[in-house]
Amino acid sequence: MKILPEKTVERLSQYRRTLNNYVAEYGKSRIYSHELAALLNITAVQVRRDIMFIGYTSVQRKGYNIKDLIQVIGNIIDSPDSINVAVVGYGNLGKAITTYFAGNRPKLKLVAAFDIDPKKVGSEVNNVKCYSIERMREIVALNDISIAILTVPTHAAAEMAKVLIQTGIKGILNFTTVNLHVPSNIYLEEYDMITSLEKVAYFVKHRPLG
Amino acid sequence: MKILPEKTVERLSQYRRTLNNYVAEYGKSRIYSHELAALLNITAVQVRRDIMFIGYTSVQRKGYNIKDLIQVIGNIIDSPDSINVAVVGYGNLGKAITTYFAGNRPKLKLVAAFDIDPKKVGSEVNNVKCYSIERMREIVALNDISIAILTVPTHAAAEMAKVLIQTGIKGILNFTTVNLHVPSNIYLEEYDMITSLEKVAYFVKHRPLG
């Protein structure tokens, strides 16, 4: 299958999440494009177009079979075997994420944490054990970890990214407030909360309408 | 000034952050577009175009005066008087954010937290006090809070958003895993960590190059 547009991948993830909630809440088995769109604050065309991209088709006029759609999305965005993830930096944010993450996605498993602080090493949240940085190579290999969530202090981020890449990690989700530089075979996604907040502040002040 | 494109606003926030770090680290006073671009993994044209949008100009060929640029960005994305922010849901994530946020941005002040749990009400992190939901209207008015960061459990999110809007809040940064529905005069920004992670997983598997 052709590689999907970034935005479509993001929305597919959200469709699935939303559909799972929807089934749980309303117990319906089918949903119209405009209903799903309304749940996500987007347009029905957008939904139909994304679904077209992944090649799923419903019987016309009946809406989409939710169970099937969830499955098809899974076939696209999940990998067949599950992917293992580690949190690097087991502080406030790292632990919050670990707590939250537990069993959230069947195909994404948070299997280890790493920290430099001897007081944190050995601790456990949600069955996720914290290891020292020295053991990173070993643990990453042992557990076949391919994605890291980076929540170390800013000053340590670049160095940690380097080490992670050496251990063989393939993707990084970076929550620290520095932009990392990675080779082109590593997929990097960055999120900065302050940027989001400043954006909200700007548009609260400047948006048309009132 | 004309309203800026969303992406430009996001990058301006990052330029400022990056420039502040850069000054602190290297003590230089000027920076070239390509240098700033490299720090953010984007192109120099992008930087110049954003800077064009905000109307700042340097002396040609000398690069940008960092101090001035930081200031001009501030004039654009900060509001003249500071904006007050509240965290709603003082759990793992809410507290992590509070700790992190402290004094991070001079013009964005985290001034209160709210929680439904009596054990949390009255507690304090980083001088940010937690209040009961009942006192929300009062505290929001008293402190002129216009932005809320929503970190309550998923099931409570829609209701809390409704209440927040009733109290007069103008922007919401939503970290819960449901999409909210707000009137068009409220600015809503949503971030879902699982979506980010699933995106990383997808592109780790599917990206061209190796």
Add this chain to the structure above:
DNA sequence: ATCTTTTTGTTATAAAAATAACAATATTGA
């Protein structure tokens, strides 16, 4: 049976965002 309505799937168009191209200008060095 045929008309109307609803909803999908797809192609066409528009809008937003990123990139490229390049003129203008300052600086350096011959």
Add this chain to the structure above:
DNA sequence: TCAATATTGTTATTTTTATAACAAAAAGAT
């Protein structure tokens, strides 16, 4: 002094993303 170079500011083009338009199919109504 004048050519070569480096860098900005801006317009033009391309790419990506979103929206609109509409044909086809199903279901129901008359």
